Amino acid sequence: MSLTAERVEKPGYHHGDLQSALLSEAMRLVAINGADHVSMREVAANIGVSPSAVYHHFPDKDSLLGEVGKLVFENMATFQENAMAQFPGKSLMAARKRFRACGYSYVEFAQSNANLFRLCFGPLCVGDHESTKNDNRAWNLLVTSLDEMTALGQVHPKIRPMAEILAWTSIHGMSMLILDGLLPVEVVDVLLDSLELSLKGVK
Amino acid sequence: MSLTAERVEKPGYHHGDLQSALLSEAMRLVAINGADHVSMREVAANIGVSPSAVYHHFPDKDSLLGEVGKLVFENMATFQENAMAQFPGKSLMAARKRFRACGYSYVEFAQSNANLFRLCFGPLCVGDHESTKNDNRAWNLLVTSLDEMTALGQVHPKIRPMAEILAWTSIHGMSMLILDGLLPVEVVDVLLDSLELSLKGVK
DNA sequence: GTCGGTATCTGAACAATGCTCAGATTATGT
DNA sequence: ACATAATCTGAGCATTGTTCAGATACCGAC
Numbered sequence: 001m002s003l004t005a006e007r008v009e010k011p012g013y014h015h016g017d018l019q020s021a022l023l024s025e026a027m028r029l030v031a032i033n034g035a036d037h038v039s040m041r042e043v044a045a046n047i048g049v050s051p052s053a054v055y056h057h058f059p060d061k062d063s064l065l066g067e068v069g070k071l072v073f074e075n076m077a078t079f080q081e082n083a084m085a086q087f088p089g090k091s092l093m094a095a096r097k098r099f100r101a102c103g104y105s106y107v108e109f110a111q112s113n114a115n116l117f118r119l120c121f122g123p124l125c126v127g128d129h130e131s132t133k134n135d136n137r138a139w140n141l142l143v144t145s146l147d148e149m150t151a152l153g154q155v156h157p158k159i160r161p162m163a164e165i166l167a168w169t170s171i172h173g174m175s176m177l178i179l180d181g182l183l184p185v186e187v188v189d190v191l192l193d194s195l196e197l198s199l200k201g202v203k
Numbered sequence: 204m205s206l207t208a209e210r211v212e213k214p215g216y217h218h219g220d221l222q223s224a225l226l227s228e229a230m231r232l233v234a235i236n237g238a239d240h241v242s243m244r245e246v247a248a249n250i251g252v253s254p255s256a257v258y259h260h261f262p263d264k265d266s267l268l269g270e271v272g273k274l275v276f277e278n279m280a281t282f283q284e285n286a287m288a289q290f291p292g293k294s295l296m297a298a299r300k301r302f303r304a305c306g307y308s309y310v311e312f313a314q315s316n317a318n319l320f321r322l323c324f325g326p327l328c329v330g331d332h333e334s335t336k337n338d339n340r341a342w343n344l345l346v347t348s349l350d351e352m353t354a355l356g357q358v359h360p361k362i363r364p365m366a367e368i369l370a371w372t373s374i375h376g377m378s379m380l381i382l383d384g385l386l387p388v389e390v391v392d393v394l395l396d397s398l399e400l401s402l403k404g405v406k
Numbered sequence: 407g408t409c410g411g412t413a414t415c416t417g418a419a420c421a422a423t424g425c426t427c428a429g430a431t432t433a434t435g436t
Numbered sequence: 437a438c439a440t441a442a443t444c445t446g447a448g449c450a451t452t453g454t455t456c457a458g459a460t461a462c463c464g465a466c
Contacts, residue, residue, distance in 0.1 A: 039423060056443060118326065159397065159405060173375035173379065174372040180329050194362065201405035244451080256414075258455080259414060263454075
């Protein structure tokens, strides 16, 4: 551990990149304690900086947590991309597995990061999403998957226009209800079966 | 305004029914400012009582808000019952209108009482619902409605076992996503159409 | 009735929190 | 080299959740 290296990371008075350091520490604390139980002072202290330093990078607490929420949104999209990438190929089986992975990874992320999930779908992040027109990455994953499924005859034409809404709302609702303890985790497979059946159309 | 009447309401030192007074005032403030921005002190002050008096009826803030959440749950069930009761009768049209009213009143309540809705589906009320096995009233409304729809041939037998899950999760998810500004209110009719179609089975 | 116990409420206090601001310290551009 | 801007500190203010000793009112037993 060289002295210069330490200097680059922490030049003493001026912290090299405080903004992102605060963000990642805030995210860490939110994940552990929940957004309601994280304090500006603790975030600052853990970075080794004065409490008031935070306010030179974020106007207030809500703003800090809002930015954390945006990052979580990106992390979630990446998580879903990776999950779906595990089933490549153009076969029917691959497309179906990708579709299920799309939904499964959603609730899996919610469960593994309950506090972060609640944050970025909470009041602190409202409005930001509107301006950025939803998080396009995750949304596009769903659209693409449904397009593939449609091309393979797995989505009935009459249902197709509403497919994204039906899929997203049900997966999102299930994720929240499981977090609330109102539904057992086992319903995820049931719901995915139900979704596939509904989209294709029962005979 | 007689003196005795005043005494009955506020006997001075002993407030007649502080417990419920605190609950309703807390609920009022949550509805206005959101659960995060309501303080014990303000609740107590608005009732005309010392801050510490609250702690003789509720162990802490989370407990108070948790009890408020339970009440909101009951209010919501009542709201749904009233909405569905507007379409009595055994006809197909009545049953369909009742089913749609069941879903529509859910999101309507969520929108009209955003802060209260967020409270009773938030971390503060988790676990309580498990013990009371969901709020049976609202759940039974859905089950009954789906039974009616099934008897009238509006729900495919293969879908029936998953119908409650599909309906609840999608309606709940939509309610939350609308609150978050991630979906426009117009999707409610789209989703209800989609749900009816999916449950019946497309041909 | 009155008297003791109990439920209820008060007032003061403590530690923690969000946030502000004047001033100290470092970086940056000319 | 120097001025200007960016960054950080330290002290401080108002508010919050919560505790606790003590004051006040109700309630049943004698």
